[in-house]
Amino acid sequence: MSEAGDFIGRGFPFPLRIDARGSMVLVGGIEELERSMAVVLSTAPGERPFRPLFGCRIWELMFEPINENTMGLMEMYVEDALRRWEPRVDVEEIRCLPNPDSGEVHVEIDYVVRQTNDRRNLVYPFYLIPPTEDEE
DSSP: OOOHHHOOOOEOOOOBBBOSSSSSSEEEEEHHHHHHHHHHHHHTSEEEEOOOOOOGGGGGTTTSSSHHHHHHHHHHHHHHHHHEEEEEEEEEEEEEETTTTTTEEEEEEEEEEETEEEEEEEEEEEOOOOOOOOOO
């Protein structure tokens, strides 16, 4: 394995997979790194009993309106979570691009892999619950 591979490491994919020999599949490199980032973003703080602070506060915004304030908070929460829980990357920029009709927000994350100085982009889909016609 290269130095970059050693730095990034190997881990279990999600969902877990079994190979043809019956062994657990491991992923490495950028795939492992991006899956790790997705785990941070998809975990709400308090969800893991033995790591109650782990995760991203973005889940607090699930029922908030789709507006500039909510997008700003989403960007801040994603940046805070990745800076705290994913030390292998430097986050350069985060953009939240909402679709108010569907409630989907694409969280675009520009980052650099620290060991290799490789610039990358990850898009994480997040869904806000849009108000019903009665609530508007």
